[in-house]
Amino acid sequence: MSASRSPFSGFDLRADVIAGFLVFLIALPLSLGIAMASGFPPIAGVVTAIIGGIVTSFLGSARLTIKGPAAGLIVIVLGAVTELGAGDPVVGYRQALAVGVVAGVIQIVLAIARLGFVGALMPPAVVHGMLAAIGVIIISKQTHTLMGVVPTAKSPLGLLAEIPHSITNMNPEVLTVGALALVVLFGMPLLRARFVKRVPAPLVVLALAIPIGIMFEFEVAHDYLWFGHYYHLDATLLVRLPANLMAAVTPPDFSQVTSAISLKYVLLFTLVGSIESLLSASAVDALDPAKRAANMDKDLLATGIGNTVASLVGGLPMISEIVRSKANIDNGATSPFSNFFHGVFLLAFVVLVPGVLQQIPLAALAAMLIYTGTRLASPREFAHAFHIGREQLLVFVTTMVVTLAEDLLLGVFAGLLLKLIIVLSRGAPLASLFRSHIEQHREGEDLVLLLRGSAVFTNLRGLTKALQHIDPDVRRVIIDVENCQLIDHTTQSRLRMIADEWRGRDLEFRGIESHRAASAHPHAERWKQR
Secondary structure, three states: OOOOOOOOOOOOHHHHHHHHHHHHHHHHHHHHHHHHHOOOOHHHHHHHHHHHHHOHHHOOOOOOOEEEOOHHHHHHHHHHHHHHHOOOHHHHHHHHHHHHHHHHHHHHHHHHOOOOOHHHHOOHHHHHHHHHHHHHHHHHHHHHHHOOOOOOOOOHHHHHHOHHHHHHOOOHHHHHHHHHHHHHHHHHHHOOOHHHHOOOHHHHHHHHHHHHHHHOOOOOOEEEEEOOEEEEEOHHHEOOOOOOOHHHOOOOOOOOOOOHHHHHHHHHHHHHHHHHHHHHHHHHHHHOOOOOOOOHHHHHHHHHHHHHHHHHOOOOOOEEEHHHHHHHHHOOOOOOHHHHHHHHHHHHHHHHOHHHHOOOEHHHHHHHHHHHHHHHOOHHHHHHHHHHOHHHHHHHHHHHHHHHHOOHHHHHHHHHHHHHHHHHHOOOOHHHOOOOEEEEEEEOOEEEEEEEEEEOHHHHHHHHHHHOOOOOOOOEEEEEOOOEEEEOHHHHHHHHHHHHOOOOOEEEEEOHHHOEEOOOOOOOOEEOOO
């Protein structure tokens, strides 16, 4: 649904400056950590956040979203650097930038073709299973960095299996920094004091980790004795940055951009980045106190332009990021100016005080990423999927396990395939799988949409298009599913999201009580017994 007013209408400049500053405090360490974990230079994450703030704020329609690097893309970016570089991280980095440019251009084309709805069609169980796998992969890699150990394994399962070895060989002073950071990150949300809620936990981590790193003399190469064993410290355990921001500009290498590996990652960058970004933008719409709906095509266009620019100068891919966007809303943002100012503050900090960044221990950034990973792969996600329906949990776990055992693309494909099999097994007609069968008629001030066949994620576009062209005098939309064999969770949850954006209009399902429900969840998949 498109927003009818300018995204800058009714803004409060003071509130946006304050919100932008507080988001900057969160974005700075996370951008560094995400870049480090992605196999990019740490400064690349900050470059992307700067571009996401200063450039894209004036291109999209999502008023309160913050654009920048995201943990959900770490696995894809690192995979591209590793496979394309074949052991040479610099070559892999530059060729991954070329992949980012192509993916950004494709996102622009998709937006111009008005295909921004695609993200809403992906089943939530597949998306959350993918994110849970990414969370496990982040944890498996960053746990070793937290302890100051370089692992030998490369695969996620191998890295998990090697954690006990890293525990027995951990560097005590490095672990001290990392463990303290974890205590702050996990402990601060449990404190109820109001002033604690206003202080970003990543900022507290940096305020503690930098002095401790200086005290332990991380910057000076030396050995120290601890309980009869010698351990080594040096500047490789700290963030390393170029002399200035211009020195961070790195051109892409397009020499292998048409190779099979590059094309695989172009698909992954485009698919996962677009889905994550559009889902985040939709979630931010729901969090917006004014319930202002963004134009998803414009938001995808802004993301595509931002990705193209960032990749051309050496930055990470970007999306509309949900955690920073929520912080933006919680801190009183009123317009895209907050995203703009968050980029301005990042630029000013990097230009004026780059030396401070080079005192940040990598263990502190690893702790932030582990915290993010635990949120992506939280046991609550498993419980939530089970609460919606056992088939949702099965799709969730299948996507996660195949991603961990193989790769992200195969994991998503496995989840989608299983979802289709479940839909067909519950009687969804094959003829209606990719085509909506909708009849419309008016009942006074009500609009009735009579559905036939099935209403599932693969044909959801037809139904959402019908809801985009409703007469203004309609006060209630009735979705009649009496003659519909199956209506899945994806369709119900998406329709409810659309209805939440309406003013003065209600959504009602008719005939749904005659269907069997997968669970007691209000949006559980429902189908008719044969």
